[in-house]
Amino acid sequence: xxxxxxxxxxxxxxxxxxxxKFDAVRVMxxxxxxxxTFLMLLPLFFMVSTxxxxxxxxxxxxxxxxxxxxxxxNYKDIFDTLQFGTLYGNSLLIGGLTVVGTLISSSLAAYGxxxxxxxxxxxWFMLLLSTMMLPYPAIMIPQFILFSKMNWIDTFLxxxxxxFFGSAYNIFLLRQFFTTLPDxxxxxxxxxxxxxxxxxxxxxxxxxxxxxxTVAIFAFIYSWNDLLTPVLYLSSxxxxxxxxxxxxxxxxxxxIPPWHLLMVASVLAMVPIVTLFAIAQKRFVEGIVLTGIK
Amino acid sequence: xxxxxxxxxxxxMYLFLSPWxxxxxxxxxxxxxxxxYLSFTDYDIIHPxxxxxxxxxTEMFNNELFWKSVIVTLRYTVISVPIQLVLGLGxxxxxxxxxxxxxxxxxxxxxxxxxxxxxxxxxxxxIFNPQIGLFNYVLSWFGIKGxxxxxxxxxxxxxxxxxxxxxxxxxMILFLAGLQGVPxxxxxxxxxxxxxxxxxxxxxxxxxxxxxxxxxxxxGAIDSFQVFTQAFVMTQGxxxxxxxxxxxxxxxxxxxxxxxxxxxALAWVLLIVVMLFTALVMKLSNRYVHYEGGGNK
Numbered sequence: 001x002x003x004x005x006x007x008x009x010x011x012x013x014x015x016x017x018x019x020x021k022f023d024a025v026r027v028m029x030x031x032x033x034x035x036x037t038f039l040m041l042l043p044l045f046f047m048v049s050t051x052x053x054x055x056x057x058x059x060x061x062x063x064x065x066x067x068x069x070x071x072x073x074n075y076k077d078i079f080d081t082l083q084f085g086t087l088y089g090n091s092l093l094i095g096g097l098t099v100v101g102t103l104i105s106s107s108l109a110a111y112g113x114x115x116x117x118x119x120x121x122x123x124w125f126m127l128l129l130s131t132m133m134l135p136y137p138a139i140m141i142p143q144f145i146l147f148s149k150m151n152w153i154d155t156f157l158x159x160x161x162x163x164f165f166g167s168a169y170n171i172f173l174l175r176q177f178f179t180t181l182p183d184x185x186x187x188x189x190x191x192x193x194x195x196x197x198x199x200x201x202x203x204x205x206x207x208x209x210x211x212x213x214t215v216a217i218f219a220f221i222y223s224w225n226d227l228l229t230p231v232l233y234l235s236s237x238x239x240x241x242x243x244x245x246x247x248x249x250x251x252x253x254x255x256i257p258p259w260h261l262l263m264v265a266s267v268l269a270m271v272p273i274v275t276l277f278a279i280a281q282k283r284f285v286e287g288i289v290l291t292g293i294k
Numbered sequence: 295x296x297x298x299x300x301x302x303x304x305x306x307m308y309l310f311l312s313p314w315x316x317x318x319x320x321x322x323x324x325x326x327x328x329x330x331y332l333s334f335t336d337y338d339i340i341h342p343x344x345x346x347x348x349x350x351x352t353e354m355f356n357n358e359l360f361w362k363s364v365i366v367t368l369r370y371t372v373i374s375v376p377i378q379l380v381l382g383l384g385x386x387x388x389x390x391x392x393x394x395x396x397x398x399x400x401x402x403x404x405x406x407x408x409x410x411x412x413x414x415x416x417x418x419x420x421i422f423n424p425q426i427g428l429f430n431y432v433l434s435w436f437g438i439k440g441x442x443x444x445x446x447x448x449x450x451x452x453x454x455x456x457x458x459x460x461x462x463x464x465x466m467i468l469f470l471a472g473l474q475g476v477p478x479x480x481x482x483x484x485x486x487x488x489x490x491x492x493x494x495x496x497x498x499x500x501x502x503x504x505x506x507x508x509x510x511x512x513x514g515a516i517d518s519f520q521v522f523t524q525a526f527v528m529t530q531g532x533x534x535x536x537x538x539x540x541x542x543x544x545x546x547x548x549x550x551x552x553x554x555x556x557x558x559a560l561a562w563v564l565l566i567v568v569m570l571f572t573a574l575v576m577k578l579s580n581r582y583v584h585y586e587g588g589g590n591k
Contacts, residue, residue, distance in 0.1 A: 025391075025491070026391060026392070026393060029388045029391060029393060030393055030394065032388060033388055033389070033393065033399045036385065036388075036403065037399055037402045037403060040402060040403055040405070040406055040460065040463075041402055041405070041406075042428070042432070043406070043417060043418070043421055043428065043460065044405065044406065044409070046421075046428050047409075047417050050420070058426070059425075059426055060426070061425060061426045061431070062431045062434070063426060063427075063428060063431060104313075105313040105314060105317070106314075108310050108311075108312075108313055108314075109310060109311050109313060109314035111310050112306070112307045112308070112309070112310025112311040112314075113307075113311070115310075116303045116304075116306050116307035116310070117303050117307070118303050118304035118305070118306070118307030118308060119300075119304045120304075121307060124311065124315075127318065128314070128318075129576065130569075130572070131318065131322050132572070133516060133568060133569075133571075133572040133575075134322060134326075134565075134568075135516075135519070135520055135564055135565065135568045136520075137520060137522070137541045137544055137545070137561060137564060138326070138329070138561040138562070138564050138565035138568070139321075139322065139325035139326060139329060139561070139565075140325075140548075140561075141325075141329055141332065141548050141554050141557055141558055141561060142324065142325035142326075142328035142329050142332065142558075143321065143325050144548075144549075145328075145339065145554070146320075146324070146325070148339075162317065162321050164313065164317075165313050165314060165316050165317025165318075165320070165321060166313055166314030166317045166318075167317075171314060196306050196309075196310075200310070221410075224411075225410050225411030225412070226411075227411060227412055227522065227523045227526065227527075228522050228523075228526075228541075228545070231526070232549060242412075243411055243412040243523075246412045246413065246416060246527075247412050247415075247526060247527045249416065250416065250419055250527055250528065257419075257420075259420050259423075259426070262416045262417075262419070262420060263416075263417070263420070265413070265416065266409065266413035266414075266416050266417050269409075269411075269412070269413040270408060270409050270413055273408045273409075274408055277408060281401075285467055285471075288464055288467050288468060289467065289468060289471040
């Protein structure tokens, strides 16, 4: 079918030309995206494939894309040679308790900031904001001295207890959410004879599922990935967290690093995070946008 | 508000704040003040601290390793943060179009960010291995013979900078959110006025997302001032101190050499620098919140 060329600014031909130019940009973008994605995923691909290679094959150069023999036993070996089960369990326990502590303490403080107009509120809120970016390395020495005086060295307590006393970022995040809840709900609750504490528990918390989920996810990830704190406090190997145990894999006690086991460990360390992402992708993205935390 | 109601409000506010108030005093304020005091002492954690005045600070400025750590950290920050910003924004712009498999691309680019911390360090420890690693293999496709990366003091820091670009997906998501906040009507108006895509980007999109850009610049800098995991797992600060990051130096002097006084001085310098940057980001994010919602919550 041929079209009759017409004149004027809104002629079909000018529209067609415009779309074609637009398409060229999109095709180029698509090709760049394919290349970038390939490069970004390549390390991940090799992480998984190396984790299934034999001790001999992992030293081959160039590295084989897929294992010649799929050595699934690597995933069993890591539990035998590195007490991986203990490390994993320790990290899950600490991560879980950190989440519980953070949710309770941060939502309490956030509720206090959002729902009451007490004396001195602005000062405390300013102090909260100013500790939001407090770098852990700047305060770790006195904290270490404090916890060692309490005989908490080589226990999980220094890694868990602080979470039960609120964290500035999460308080701020939840406070922002609580201020959006309508006052009428709480007025109605008060008329029904609901106590202040019950209103936090029965009105504010059930309405804040998404915000609480975001806080929980990022509290868990932070605890799961943290290396510096457990390195300071944990000394006996049966108490190590996953990052501490994994970090010891590169130490000089191996003449040749067990590359395949390093990769198994990395894959397994990723599993909880990827699971969380799969379940709550929306909360994930929201959390990144709200906090900018990596 | 009656007097009685005011007292009730104050009482309940402090009740709800109490867990955080304890946390604030015990885990934040006390350590900050304590490390300020310790920074004026000589202290090995076992014997009581001895007051030495400004000796720790004067030593710091004459200490070769301190300057080494400052230079390493600054070089890492100055190179990696801008590249991360440009790539993050670039990728976001690519994805901010109607393109097939957009969701897949976005997830795939964010995916590496989930491998953070030690797992990522172990993976890249292998990737940069000069004998069997992936990086020099990929370079060999293009006929390039790669260096020894982490084992060479001239390239080790650049290896860590390259590695930091792998998690650019987080920044990309922030930029995508920013781009979605740019009103389509503005873009259309610019295009009707005959501005090309590049000009529209430069004159409309870029100014509109500049708060996100500044926010990421400052947060990225604060993050890279505190690099520790990579140095601890991959290089132990070496070779020849080429990856001797500030926090690694702080960790070593406190927990390997047991010089808590001197390390507290290091800690305070870090604290002041980060606080300055934080004050900056707060000023900017106020404007940012205003910008988007117009609310004052």
